[in-house]
Amino acid sequence: MMVLFATLPAALAAPATPAAAIVGGVRASTTDHPWMVAVASRSVYGDARSGQFCGGTLISPTKVVTAAHCLYDESTGQRVDRPDLSVVVGRTDLAGSAGQEVPVVDTWVDPNYDLNTNEWDVAVLTLAEPQDPRSVLPMVSQGDAAPYATGTAATVLGWGDLHGNGSYPATLHEVQVPMVANATCAADYHSGPSGTYDARTMVCAGRQSLGGRDACQGDSGGPLVVAGRLVGLVSWGEGCAEPGHPGVYTRLSVMADAVRGQL
Template identity: 60%
Template sequence: MPNPDRADLPTAAPTPVCPARPGRRRHRAAVLALLAALPAPLVALGPAGPAEAQRRIVGGVAAGTSDHPWVVALSSRPQFGNGRSGQFCGAALVTPTKVVTAAHCFYDESKGRRVDRPELKAVIGRDDLRGSAGYEVPVQSVWIHPDYAFAANMNDVAVLTLAEPQTGRPVIDLVGQGETEPYVPGTRAQVFGWGDTTGTGNYSPTLRGVDVPIIADQTCAHAYPGGQDGRFDARGMVCAGEEKGGRDACQGDSGGPLVVGGRLAGLVSWGTGCAEAAHPGVYTRIGAVSDAVHSVL
């Protein structure tokens, strides 16, 4: 997570230089410029930033859209290349025409301002981003929470409207406004996403998932009191992760779903490092933004 925690080319051709994928925002190191062009075999895994700022679902296992059909990858092939279907963030299908993700997926990390993602699509039903299974559905519009604060990471949620309804495909329900039970410390949650598997630009081409416990607000506030590491605010955030580290979401997983009891409870948002002890992942608390999201569903 930066500060905040994300066409196969001919083998003889160099890769184009693409912008870094917006990963889970981090507060310890900024995302720097990409490395110079690499040969095509490396490009198939997608462009990446520096090792410390680009990692993945840490400590997880393989997952599939057959079991989790509402897990979505967001794609911009012109911006992020064809090797991994142009994936740059994760998301969740919540109605046949609406996808929920993190607002910061549509912001320039270095400048803190809104940016376009050309040829934006939701990739649905594709476990392996190198393949062609499932559908690449054009996105018709992007709604960002009107009170989203990029610098403070508050209200980090966006709703995408699909141009083609996914009738008959299972969707995931949202935790309701003001609910507290899904956020009881120790509650088991699952987080899903695609991302760098080693921290060296080796993004996972396949969907991954990891189990993490919900962490008490007081503990998270102690981990993120403000300053360089960022400030946790329980009014719009929730933390999850192992006390000793080792399991977490990270770069390339932004906007991906945090699921509790079969419902969408959070979205991968930010944190310091990845899977570090004393620095759990911070997620958008869906129970705090559910009414605003429902208003545009």
């Protein structure tokens, strides 16, 4: 079935379903990646791991980009009201207290977003307090196709499951994955229960024939980075790190102007 990568296992969240996230990667640090943030709600997901349920990227001192589906309830198809929605900045280890938890005061979801197809899967969170402008990550330009060329090396980061078996770490991880050709991804995700790949708003990345490296639940909304720019967001896929099922990411270059319009 189609898996949206936001769901956390019952051991780590209040309402949840079993799930799998950064697979085949290595430890990373918010010191090296200060733009990497955790999207959190302690009232819904508990105090473990600072209430993290999605990832996000700081693209301006007061704005974080994440996946639109992180703000929805998959079972009802409705927006979720999390009064204590926050962004955790500068905290590599979510079991610790480094950095700060910044309240979110406003949310924007791309008006074209479709929960059923996962097209236009992007949202912008507005922070209550501005962060260090040196900590932001530049975003891909509107219409720029170069970062998505087949085989281009990309890096994805998150706090998700390391092995696809519910082993969620408290520390940040990263993994390098190559971009996958549109035709290959379309064949892997043709019309069916797994979901349908749409090259207009999506891009695939992963070792298509080998598997072993991927993002998954808990990593949703986290960054796909190429050459120091944010080019995609963890969105959906089938399983985690499975051969023939690379991860599917939001193709930010087609909605970059709309996102920048929120800055």
